[in-house]
Amino acid sequence: MNRFAALVAALALTSTVPGSVSTVSAQASCAPEERVEGHRLLRQLSLDLLGRIPTVEEYAELDASGGVVDDAILATMLGDDDFYSQVRRYHQRLVWGSVTGLSSIAGAQRRISRNGDGIWRNGNARNTYRGRNDIDCDDVEQTEFDANGRPVPLRTPAMANCRFDGSCRIEGYVWVNPYWDPSTRIKVCAYDAQAVAEDTAGNSCTETYNPSAQCGCGPNLRQCVQGNSATDRAMRAALGDEPGRIFEHIIRADRSYLEAFTTRETVVNGASAHFYRHMSGVIRHNTGGGVSYEAEMGNLRTVYPNGFSSADWRVVERGPEHSGILTTFAYMTRLGSNRARANRFYTAFLCNPFVPSSEGIPAESDDTPDPNLRTRAGCADCHNVLEPAAAHFAHWRDNQTFGFMDQVTPLTPLAECSNCGVPGSPNCSAFCNAYFVTPNNSEDATVEAAAGRSLATVFLSDEEAEAVDTGPSGLIQGNETRIAECTARTLSEEFLGRELNEDELLEWLPELRDEFVASGYNFRDLVRRLVRSDIYRRTQ
Amino acid sequence: MRKRKWLMGAGSAILLLMGACEGSIDSGDPGPRVDGPAPNVPGTLPPRSTDPIAPGDIEPGRSVRRMTADQFVNSLEVATGQRWSDFDRFAGALGRADLQQVTEEGRAPNVTFDKLVGDAARATCADAIEADLEAEDRTSRRIVHEVEFSERAPEALATNIQYLLLRFLGLPEVPVEDERVQTWLPLVTEGTAEFTDAEMAERWEAVCIGLATHPDFVTY
Secondary structure, eight states: OOHHHHHHHHHHHTTTOTTSHHHHHHHHHHSSOOBOOHHHHHHHHIIIIISSOOOHHHHHHHHHTTTOOOHHHHHHHHTSHHHHHHHHHHHHHHHTOOOTTSSOSSOGGGBOEEOTTSOEEOGGGHHHHHSSTTOOOOSSBOOOBOTTSOBOOSBOOBOTTOTBTTBOOBOOEEEEOOTTOTTSOEEEETTTTOOOSBOTTSOBSSSSBOOOTTOOSOGGGTTOBOTTSHHHHHHHHHHHHHHHHHHHHHHHTTOOGGGGGTOSEEEEOHHHHHIIIIIOOBSSTTOOSSOOEEOOOTTHHHHOOSOTTOOOOEEEEOOTTOOGGGGSHHHHHHSOSHHHHHHHHHHHHSSOOOOOOTTOOOOOOOSSOOSOTTTSTTTHHHHHHHHHHHGGGTTBOOTTOEEBOTTOOSSOOOHHHHTOSSTTSOOOOHHHHHHBOOTTTSOHHHHHHHTTSBGGGTTSOHHHHTHHHHOGGGGTTTOHHHHHHHHHHHHHHHHHTSOOOHHIIIIIHHHHHHHHHHTTSOHHHHHHHHHHSTTTTBBO | OHHHHHHHHHHHHHHHHHHTTSOOOOOSOOOOOOOSSOOSOTTOOOSOTTOSSOOOSOOSSBOOOBOOHHHHHHHHHHHHSOOOTTHHHHHHHHTOOOSSSOOSOOOOOOHHHHHHHHHHHHHHHHHHHHHHHHOSSGGGOSSSOSSOTTOOOHHHHHHHHHHHHHHHHOOOOOOTTSHHHHTTTHHHHTTOTTOOHHHHHHHHHHHHHHHHTSHHHHBO
């Protein structure tokens, strides 16, 4: 028998053998009830809890315990790193934790790439540095610098459209050991490689993003990245993992599951720490265009001194405005609006998705629709609840940017946004138009009543508007039991591979919920109870 | 052609295994409908409002399911000791959620999954046998673990089949005379008396592929 024939013969066996394991399973799957024990239960548990089949050694341990999956085996599983890998993935799915949708972690102002001579530079900053957007540095090493360490141009040719009094200014390159691989040395245009601390106005060049020509990518290019490079992807992957890591951190320590939504702690590795330390922050809160990231990361600098490539995950205490996974970069940028953020929370953790009335959404009957979605026909079904919930995120930037804005208050208009965009006044900034009531984003009546107020609170009562300062953690308050019930339900359905039926919703789920609450919202205890249950150990 | 037929057959087997016993579904009653989030009253969670039909008469207990993409590739690694090098490339096609466009892990036993399971099994089993051939001692081998490649005695070969049934499918101590052993045995006994060890290795590779693509391996 040749090799192919042997393969085919083997493969053909798999679906035709009478009395084979497939037949056994098929019979089992059609039986109304079959209690799963021993090796089969271990396999089922291993796949659900560890994400893989058991090893031969684990089967041997089962045999040594008399073929019974006892508490000791279960405890081993619930302490295994593979279990926490599953915990992370499960919660990543719940929060849609991913930032792969961003084309790059950095705004265009921070992206560098190699030119035809193999010299790294920021293509979008060529006009800023050299006076025209098609001029790179020369392929000559830069040796002359001024007293502040800035490169002195090698030449200043008079060329069309050069913005420095009709001239451009062209520098050479310098050698840099980049942060993503300090063992290598690369050529970088000298303006782009600037590592000076401040611009001439005294603004920092290294603490926050500063688009000035007097600033560069900083020491080791730490404030820049090549778009969609391995370095960029490593930062995005680490930031995408952050919510799942927070859940893992809480669950490993057997702390209350609710803390995952309220804790100031987060978990970072070298890549995400690098991002937060060197690539976030803006020099002005109303910087328009590009991607702005700014959030108080607390003791990150002291907790995480390691390099970019470190895979060591460490816990960091963030600023007081943070609320567990709800204020992570991934949650905020994946869910680009306050409504999307509230909606995901309601769907994933309250099991209360927003759906329209069973009568459907009525056609618009008025030429000037009611701007208040809480009362507008067809919108009120969802928005009457969604708007106050979304207000918990009003302090946070939206539209794929990330940061806490202390300019937002529940009721007080922001001066710079309350008197703009009308004759005799300055134009409204992009910042005002994005987050506050202005003539550019609201009806006349709304502007008249609430110019400069946070858009998130315009149609909220004064009491509801307090959600702004309560922050995302306020979504937990009063919902603890419901979160417990939803968590128990979602996890049950994950492990059972089906939705709970009405009997289970009315009888079994409340028991699980109450036990979960009584355990102090201990997630591992919930898992333990679930996999010990008769329902889990019966197979259809 | 025969290979393709098998693929269809195996795909059908998985589909039948997973789809035939889901319980009857009453599509006549649309079930309760939720208008906006329900009040925060514990114990009142309704059936999933995104479900277009009512739950039906599902028996209590767990449903047999297809492995997710991650479960499959991780399990294949446990069984063969080899990581499928193309996994990242095909993870999406195997059903792995990217959490951008797709937010649920795919568990549909579709033809694409079936095809890629075959690809993964062929690649990893070939690597596993190669590693076994290079292993210094038998105990560190993953596939040909209980016997030497030079072994031709049916009784001895059967012990390795027993070992593989445990390793891949979690079946403990299947008697040698059991059909589940006897069915695989001819692959390594028939016509192999004059085989070289290299040819025998191909037979073990075939057994490995057969087990890794078996419906009972990819479901639980």
